[in-house]
Amino acid sequence: MSNKTKSVVFDHNPGRNSQTYGIARELGADMDLIHEPSVGVIGTKGDSQCYLGVQRKVEAVHQSLREQLGTEPGKMRMRLVQPEYTVATSDGMRNGTREMRYSLIGREVTHDTVCEHLSASGLEGTIAVVACDKPPVGTLAGLLEHNRPAIIMSDGPIRPGRDSVTEQAIDIVSAFQVAGSQDSDFKKRIAKEACPGYGSCGGMFTYNTMQTFIGVLGMQPLHMVAPPSDDPRRLNEFPQELVTYLQGMIERNDTPRDIVSRDAIRNALIVAMAVGGSTNVLLHAPEIARAAGYKSFADDIMSPEEFNHLSQNVVPVLTDARPYGTYSMVDIDNKGGVQVIVKALLDAGLLYGDTLTCTGETLAEQVARLDTKEPDGTVVYPVSKPYKETGGLRLLGGNLSPEFSAVLKLAGVEGGLEDNRFVGNARIFNGEQALLDALESAPENFKNHDMVIVRYEGPSGAPGMPEMLDSTSRITTLCREKNIVIGLMTDGRFSGGSVGLVIGHVGPEAALGGAIGLLQDGDEIVVDLNTSEINCTQLSDPKIEATRKAVWQKAVDENGGTHPLCGDVDTRLLNRMRLSAVSAVYGAGMHPDRVLWVPQAREPQRTGFVPQNKHREGSRKSF
Numbered sequence: 212m213s214n215k216t217k218s219v220v221f222d223h224n225p226g227r228n229s230q231t232y233g234i235a236r237e238l239g240a241d242m243d244l245i246h247e248p249s250v251g252v253i254g255t256k257g258d259s260q261c262y263l264g265v266q267r268k269v270e271a272v273h274q275s276l277r278e279q280l281g282t283e284p285g286k287m288r289m290r291l292v293q294p295e296y297t298v299a300t301s302d303g304m305r306n307g308t309r310e311m312r313y314s315l316i317g318r319e320v321t322h323d324t325v326c327e328h329l330s331a332s333g334l335e336g337t338i339a340v341v342a343c344d345k346p347p348v349g350t351l352a353g354l355l356e357h358n359r360p361a362i363i364m365s366d367g368p369i370r371p372g373r374d375s376v377t378e379q380a381i382d383i384v385s386a387f388q389v390a391g392s393q394d395s396d397f398k399k400r401i402a403k404e405a406c407p408g409y410g411s412c413g414g415m416f417t418y419n420t421m422q423t424f425i426g427v428l429g430m431q432p433l434h435m436v437a438p439p440s441d442d443p444r445r446l447n448e449f450p451q452e453l454v455t456y457l458q459g460m461i462e463r464n465d466t467p468r469d470i471v472s473r474d475a476i477r478n479a480l481i482v483a484m485a486v487g488g489s490t491n492v493l494l495h496a497p498e499i500a501r502a503a504g505y506k507s508f509a510d511d512i513m514s515p516e517e518f519n520h521l522s523q524n525v526v527p528v529l530t531d532a533r534p535y536g537t538y539s540m541v542d543i544d545n546k547g548g549v550q551v552i553v554k555a556l557l558d559a560g561l562l563y564g565d566t567l568t569c570t571g572e573t574l575a576e577q578v579a580r581l582d583t584k585e586p587d588g589t590v591v592y593p594v595s596k597p598y599k600e601t602g603g604l605r606l607l608g609g610n611l612s613p614e615f616s617a618v619l620k621l622a623g624v625e626g627g628l629e630d631n632r633f634v635g636n637a638r639i640f641n642g643e644q645a646l647l648d649a650l651e652s653a654p655e656n657f658k659n660h661d662m663v664i665v666r667y668e669g670p671s672g673a674p675g676m677p678e679m680l681d682s683t684s685r686i687t688t689l690c691r692e693k694n695i696v697i698g699l700m701t702d703g704r705f706s707g708g709s710v711g712l713v714i715g716h717v718g719p720e721a722a723l724g725g726a727i728g729l730l731q732d733g734d735e736i737v738v739d740l741n742t743s744e745i746n747c748t749q750l751s752d753p754k755i756e757a758t759r760k761a762v763w764q765k766a767v768d769e770n771g772g773t774h775p776l777c778g779d780v781d782t783r784l785l786n787r788m789r790l791s792a793v794s795a796v797y798g799a800g801m802h803p804d805r806v807l808w809v810p811q812a813r814e815p816q817r818t819g820f821v822p823q824n825k826h827r828e829g830s831r832k833s834f
Contacts, residue, residue: 231246238277243282248290249292249333250335251291252269253294253325256296261366263440265341268340268364268446271446292332298320302680303412307682315670319349321346324353336461355502362456365422367439369410374400374401381405383405383406383412384680390684412708413533415536419437421492421495427549429470432569456570469567470566473511479496480513485602486530487532501809505809508797526561527602528597529556529594530552531590531598533708547584551585551591555591606618612717614718619712624711626690627698630741632737635662635736636735637735642778643668643677647681658695659696662699670788675785678703678706679703680705698738700745701715702716722774734750
């Protein structure tokens with residue numbers, strides 16, 4: 212825009228310009244830049260320790276941005292906007308309560324808020340500081356839809372707590388796993404000591420799974436993923452680095468969709484397997500792919516069959532990390548960071564090395580520049596001698612999961628699989644609260660090889676698809692104490708901190724007439740990892756299935772179109788989730804009329820698994 216044009220805009224729109232001048236004056240920004248493209252920083256806030264460090268990082272990034280804006284050579288000629296924040300709840304404090312239904316909805320609310328801010332403000336450059344596990348995904352989805360230069364930084368994980376009696380490292384999952392104890396003093400001690408300081412959950416739970424995922428995607432510098440929230444670099448070094456990277460993205464016009472390609476998403480999935488990551492990655496990855504413009508995750512990114520082949524035969528688990536192992540993300544940082552894991556997989560030929568990242572480098576170039584260490588063999592293992600031979604996640608089909616949506620965190624299974632099969636008897640609970648009541652009042656009634664079924668907790672049924680860390684932790688403790696195996700299957704989902712033979716995301720969900728809603732107490736449930744299926748023996752008989760489905764449908768019809776066992780809806784958000792939630796295979800997000808909206812749909816670039824380490828000719832260097 213020429214100076215003459217700017218003058219005309221000012222002369223004719225003094226009302227619009229008056230606030231823009233006022234904002235620049237209050238922010239200490241250059242008032243001559245009010246008509247230039249805008250740039251700013253966003254963050255996430257909530258009611259837990261996850262978010263306590265975010266504002267300080269946002270303010271540090273904002274200050275670095277302000278210092279880099281101006282008319283002098285080398286500076287960004289852009290208008291500064293004030294920081295904005297999204298809101299979210301605490302997964303930890305809400306697990307096992309009705310409020311947990313808002314956790315996954317928080318991803319959608321964050322997405323909407325980010326979309327409103329970016330679109331209405333017209334930001335041409337954004338730095339996002341993210342915490343907890345749902346807001347980062349909602350933030351990334353919003354950045355992908357806006358598709359202007361943007362970069363993400365993790366606020367960082369919390370440091371482990373320490374049991375003052377045993378001196379053992381503990382965390383929030385440790386606290387959930389003692390909930391069934393009768394020793395009140397013991398429970399109080401663990402609760403008080405499990406989460407010192409601030410930062411998001413420290414194990415390889417959903418937060419660190421997704422931060423690693425976002426780093427491997429290329430939207431976050433790899434060396435910024437693992438350091439704890441209170442690491443001084445997050446205030447003293449990283450903000451200026453982020454501004455420098457963003458300036459490079461703006462000058463090159465690198466956008467999120469240039470970075471989040473099919474190959475980048477596949478890389479991130481492979482690394483999620485290799486870290487024994489959270490089952491929630493299989494809800495979040497499809498939503499990220501949709502926002503990046505891909506129509507079908509299974510067709511355009513990775514089919515369930517290929518996912519299982521890679522997890523079962525190709526990609527090992529390389530980390531001895533909580534909840535299935537010993538160490539935290541802080542320990543991984545001390546051993547060189549997530550880039551050590553990425554380098555090990557690149558060197559083994561399991562990742563595409565030529566995907567673009569927010570630094571302007573390819574993934575392989577970024578790893579090389581960071582002078583990345585080799586695996587230490589205790590916290591991070593080499594591919595040649597892994598912590599576990601097979602990847603941490605498995606997708607399951609069968610007559611209970613015809614959508615092939617069900618997911619098992621194989622890295623967290625502690626027993627019960629003989630020749631890769633589990634056979635148990637269904638024990639039905641209509642909603643998680645009924646299960647929690649039974650675990651609290653009569654834990655002795657749970658028997659070896661029970662398959663606990665928790666249903667009507669799906670995206671529409673709950674609504675909100677709550678995770679079940681409270682339930683799974685109590686069952687894990689019960690199994691360890693009694694030396695038994697109890698499985699749990701649900702159309703809801705799990706925390707990244709859950710371990711055991713737990714299968715989530717079963718679809719179609721009970722509320723929509725899925726087979727999980729037709730199960731009865733005592734039905735035989737077979738989990739077969741040789742065929743990657745979960746089946747109910749009784750429902751293999753079409754007559755039995757038809758009879759039970761007719762009973763289910765009658766209950767729906769008599770209740771005005773909603774099954775009476777579905778959760779109550781008493782807010783607009785819950786109603787919106789019930790009416791618009793898509794299946795877990797599409798990410799369990801809120802989309803109008805359950806039609807999956809894909810912005811600017813794009814076609815995949817490759818088919819088949821063809822890992823490569825060679826860079827493109829003329830690959831772009833860092834700014």
